[in-house]
Amino acid sequence: MASIRERTGSRGTTYAVLFSRAGKQSSQTFATEKAAVKFRKLVEAVGPDAAIEIMRGEKSGAKTVDALAREWLEWKRRDMTVEGHRDHVRQYERWIEPTFGQRVAENVTERDVQHWIDNILAPAVGGKTVAKEHALLHGLFKWASAKSRGYVTHNPCKESELPKRTKAPVRGLTLPELAALLAAAERLAKDSPAFRDAADVISTMAGTGWRPAEALSPAVQHVEVADDGKIFLSMGQVFRRGEGIVPEGKTEAATRYLRVLGPGAAALSRRVVGRGWDELVFPNPTTGEAWNPNAFRRNYWQPIVTAAGLAERKPTPYWLRHTHVLLCVKAGLSLPEIQRRLGHESIQTTINVYGRLIDGMSDEAADRLEALLSPASADAVVAGEVSQRVDEPMPARP
Numbered sequence: 001m002a003s004i005r006e007r008t009g010s011r012g013t014t015y016a017v018l019f020s021r022a023g024k025q026s027s028q029t030f031a032t033e034k035a036a037v038k039f040r041k042l043v044e045a046v047g048p049d050a051a052i053e054i055m056r057g058e059k060s061g062a063k064t065v066d067a068l069a070r071e072w073l074e075w076k077r078r079d080m081t082v083e084g085h086r087d088h089v090r091q092y093e094r095w096i097e098p099t100f101g102q103r104v105a106e107n108v109t110e111r112d113v114q115h116w117i118d119n120i121l122a123p124a125v126g127g128k129t130v131a132k133e134h135a136l137l138h139g140l141f142k143w144a145s146a147k148s149r150g151y152v153t154h155n156p157c158k159e160s161e162l163p164k165r166t167k168a169p170v171r172g173l174t175l176p177e178l179a180a181l182l183a184a185a186e187r188l189a190k191d192s193p194a195f196r197d198a199a200d201v202i203s204t205m206a207g208t209g210w211r212p213a214e215a216l217s218p219a220v221q222h223v224e225v226a227d228d229g230k231i232f233l234s235m236g237q238v239f240r241r242g243e244g245i246v247p248e249g250k251t252e253a254a255t256r257y258l259r260v261l262g263p264g265a266a267a268l269s270r271r272v273v274g275r276g277w278d279e280l281v282f283p284n285p286t287t288g289e290a291w292n293p294n295a296f297r298r299n300y301w302q303p304i305v306t307a308a309g310l311a312e313r314k315p316t317p318y319w320l321r322h323t324h325v326l327l328c329v330k331a332g333l334s335l336p337e338i339q340r341r342l343g344h345e346s347i348q349t350t351i352n353v354y355g356r357l358i359d360g361m362s363d364e365a366a367d368r369l370e371a372l373l374s375p376a377s378a379d380a381v382v383a384g385e386v387s388q389r390v391d392e393p394m395p396a397r398p
Contacts, residue, residue, distance in 0.1 A: 002043040004036050021048040028052070042102060054102045063151055065108065066101040068144050075143070081255070083238075083246055088136065095121065095133045096140075105144060110156045113137070117160060127165035134160060170354060172322035177310060178206060182263065184308035194285035198300035200267035201282050201291075204233075205317065207264030209324030209341050212293040212317045213239040216282050220275045223268050231265040233258060235343065245280075245290045256343045293317070325354050332364075 002019040007029075015036035016027045026048065030036040042051035054064070069092055077085050099116050100108060113134075121130045138157035145155045173181065185199035205215045217239045224232040234257040240246045260268055271281050284291040301317050321342070328338050339350040 002040045002048075004033070004040055006033075017043065019043045019048050028055070046099070046102070050103060053104055053107050062104045062106060064101065065103050065105045065140075066097065068105050068151055069096070069101070069140055072140050072143050083240065091133060091136050095125075096137055100137070105141075106152045108141075108156050110159050113156045113160050117162065122163050127163045131162055131165070134162060170322045170325075171315070172319050172326050173310075173315060175327075177308070177313070177315075178323055180308040181304060181310065181315075182206070185304045188304060188307060195300060195304070197282060197285045198296065198304060200264075200271060201296065202301075202304070202317075202320065203262060203267050204260065204264035204282075205320040206324060207260045207262040208233060208258060209321050209328070210235070210343075211321060212296065214343075216291045216293060216296060217245055218281045219277070220272045220279050220281060221277045223272050223281060225269055225272070229269075231260045231268050233260050233268065239290055239293060256340060258341055322354075329354075 002017055005016045005018055007014050007016055014029050014031060015033050016029045017036050017040050018025065018027050019040075020026070028039060030039065039051060039055060042054055045051075046054070073085070073088060073092065076088065080088070099120060100112075103112075117130060117134060121133055125133075134157060138155065138160075141152065141155040141157050143149070144151040145153065182199070182203060185195065185202050188195035189199045201215055204210070205212065208215065214235055217237050218233060218235070219237065222234045222236045224234070226232065235255050237245050237247050259265075268281065275281070280290065282291055283289065284295065297317055305311055305315060325338060325342070328341065333341075335347060335350060338354070339347045342350060344350045
């Protein structure tokens with residue numbers, strides 16, 4: 001803790017901030033009460049050493065992390081969606097600014113960053129969020145330390161050690177379980193119009209792999225009925241907690257266009273009839289407004305899960321996204337095709353999340369490989385081509 005003591009002398013009134021530093025009483029004197037209060041708050045927030053560093057940095061005109069962050073976030077805006085940029089700002093303000101915002105950027109060290117990870121982030125959030133926030137700070141310093149800018153001389157995030165993350169395997173429904181869920185939704189829909197809406201949402205999620213916040217948000221204008229009867233859906237808006245429906249996805253990849261498969265296609269085709277261009281396809285049956293994913297899960301998903309006999313499995317609506325991936329793998333879709341359907345910006349994300357599912361070999365591929373590995377059953381022409389390549393001499397080295 002720090003305190004302020006007003007002192008009056010021959011030169012007028014000054015304000016001394018008293019604080020403990022390295023076990024000893026120390027003080028800093030200021031000409032105005034406002035400056036003293038600001039320094040006291042810094043001491044209490046970041047400690048005396050960092051507070052003194054910040055004060056010296058302000059006098060020298062050195063850039064603070066806050067100043068760099070404002071410039072960096074504005075620079076990144078051109079390559080991001082509005083929501084993606086807003087998410088970066090929220091991350092910075094919540095997890096980075098309180099610790100580093102007023103620090104002189106050049107004076108932030110590897111030890112400072114590691115202390116932030118171990119003692120501030122890790123106790124408060126999971127490993128995924130720690131990695132996400134560290135990546136944001138790393139990106140800021142990488143940009144600032146580029147030779148073309150030279151705002152700082154080094155990136156203190158390069159050698160950070162992040163907590164080890166144990167990735168739990170994704171969980172989805174088996175085909176019999178999915179059939180039971182859809183059947184239960186249809187049974188409840190016969191007695192309640194609200195469950196008719198919920199049943200259509202579930203079938204649409206199973207047929208697209210969309211997240212709940214995405215599947216609950218499309219308007220009629222985002223549904224396209226092709227001449228051959230195929231149904232396509234574009235992700236032009238999404239539900240954001242605290243904001244409601246916003247007009248785009250977090251990334252360009254998330255704003256996707258795909259064909260709806262299974263019962264969801266029929267549900268969408270039926271629901272657009274008689275609705276206005278801007279009307280929601282799945283409005284909340286009680287309010288007519290946007291359907292909050294939490295309300296959907298609590299009031300409709302859980303009763304349907306119970307009616308389907310799946311309560312012990314405790315599936316969430318997000319399981320339908322994982323189930324869709326399982327079906328895509330079974331159908332033989334390639335990694336890029338699955339990536340596009342899921343709206344992942346990087347194919348590495350698809351591999352990281354679903355790699356255990358995708359690593360399997362299809363029966364057709366296994367049969368072909370077995371034919372090549374078994375001389376008795378291999379095609380003669382293919383075997384001849386293989387042996388010819390094996391017998392060819394190695395080219396001489398230049």
